Amino acid sequence: xxxxxxxxxxxxxxxxxxxxxxxxxxxxxxxxxxxxxxxxxxxxxxxxxxxxxxxxxxxxxxxxxxxxxxxxxxxxxxxxxxxxxxxxxxxxxxxxxxxxxxxxxxxxxxxxxxxxxxxxxxxxxxxxxxxxxxxxxxxxxxxxxxxxxxxxxxxxxxxxxxxxxxxxxxxxxxxxxxxxxxxxxxxxxxxxxxxxxxxxxxxxxxxxxxxxxxxxxxxxxxxxxxxxxxxxxxxxxxxxxxxxxxxxxxxxxxxx
Amino acid sequence: xxxxxxxxxxxxxxxxxxxxxxxxxxxxxxxxxxxxxxxxxxxxxxxxxxxxxxxxxxxxxxxxxxxxxxxxxxxxxxxxxxxxxxxxxxxxxxxxxxxxxxxxxxxxxxxxxxxxxxxxxxxxxxxxxxxxxxxxxxxxxxxxxxxxxxxxxxxxxxxxxxxxxxxxxxxxxxxxxxxxxxxxxxxxxxxxxxxx
Numbered sequence: 001x002x003x004x005x006x007x008x009x010x011x012x013x014x015x016x017x018x019x020x021x022x023x024x025x026x027x028x029x030x031x032x033x034x035x036x037x038x039x040x041x042x043x044x045x046x047x048x049x050x051x052x053x054x055x056x057x058x059x060x061x062x063x064x065x066x067x068x069x070x071x072x073x074x075x076x077x078x079x080x081x082x083x084x085x086x087x088x089x090x091x092x093x094x095x096x097x098x099x100x101x102x103x104x105x106x107x108x109x110x111x112x113x114x115x116x117x118x119x120x121x122x123x124x125x126x127x128x129x130x131x132x133x134x135x136x137x138x139x140x141x142x143x144x145x146x147x148x149x150x151x152x153x154x155x156x157x158x159x160x161x162x163x164x165x166x167x168x169x170x171x172x173x174x175x176x177x178x179x180x181x182x183x184x185x186x187x188x189x190x191x192x193x194x195x196x197x198x199x200x201x202x203x204x205x206x207x208x209x210x211x212x213x214x215x216x217x218x219x220x221x222x223x224x225x226x227x228x229x230x231x232x233x234x235x236x237x238x239x240x241x242x243x244x245x246x247x248x249x250x251x252x253x254x255x256x
Numbered sequence: 257x258x259x260x261x262x263x264x265x266x267x268x269x270x271x272x273x274x275x276x277x278x279x280x281x282x283x284x285x286x287x288x289x290x291x292x293x294x295x296x297x298x299x300x301x302x303x304x305x306x307x308x309x310x311x312x313x314x315x316x317x318x319x320x321x322x323x324x325x326x327x328x329x330x331x332x333x334x335x336x337x338x339x340x341x342x343x344x345x346x347x348x349x350x351x352x353x354x355x356x357x358x359x360x361x362x363x364x365x366x367x368x369x370x371x372x373x374x375x376x377x378x379x380x381x382x383x384x385x386x387x388x389x390x391x392x393x394x395x396x397x398x399x400x401x402x403x404x405x406x407x408x409x410x411x412x413x414x415x416x417x418x419x420x421x422x423x424x425x426x427x428x429x430x431x432x433x434x435x436x437x438x439x440x441x442x443x444x445x446x447x448x449x450x451x452x
Binding site (some may be wrong): 092152154155158159160161162163164165168172248249251252 | 291298301302303305323324329330331332334335336337338348349351352353354355390395397403
């Protein structure tokens, strides 16, 4: 594939800065963010390319495991930072992201095969793409759960007063959280191939891969993202339900 | 039925030396706003931290009451909130494992000429109507021990009296612990009062 020259990259950076200046006419706050995003994205991607180039030379599963842990921890931190309230702590988020990612790794291992799946230049982008794309859905779902937990304490207390167990009490909150979290990926899946050609497939097509193989890989990543979001929200819901079961006083706090 | 000794809550500070209620008895918890009436009921339901010398229900030592497994129901002072229609909310309550097999009869709504309430979203109901829904659900659940936290507070006097006429026998057959700021019909059968 033809290389993009550094002069061309410089032009792209300038275009990015022009965009941020135009944005600045409407929002000074966003101008700074846009400028930072513009330069950071190039620096981060360049560093990633160097890291991936280094990892490509390693033949150790331990290094892949280390990258996996790093991605999971950073993702968990992002989930905690972006989720309102204190429903999920860092430990809980790490547990949730780990549990939700693991089955997809197993699936990838089984479907794609050890040789290709555990190749650093496949494994690292795959995990990054999976976790990165799942973050939005996870955050949306967990925010909904957290907000419902605060706003609907009275409903939870009354449900328990009418005989609901912890799972039954939390069910309506889970329904909302799953709807919020999964709607974006379900919408994407509904229009994929018609309105949009997503990243992985585009990349493979540009690299000259067979179109149907590219479609199957893309389908795999969509199902994996859906599974990650679903499991992530379910795990946190399970933890919240467990908390209510063992410490029902969390529903009331000190405000009774 | 329920026998609790030296129950202490720390926030707000409450000490109840003795709280005892048996079948057919009614116990009123009285006190000014913020005195901890609701906290006491929440503590009995295990929804508020407390300590006590002894806590027994039906002769068995337990940590607190559990509506999920005990023959108990609790109506919170905060009127029910859900994004559902009344009939859907009732269906949800009856779908709980403990309540399976319970049939809901809307006879209280019929008596009040409010059968259309079943089709209305909970959010559009007045406070008094929501409390009427809660009492109707309570009636069909038919628990032996009932904890009511300001469960009639949003009803007007006429509604309270009319409801009392319909449910006097029902309340007399049960053990009831309740809180109320204003005089209500249930006061007619109270056996004991705890002042906070």
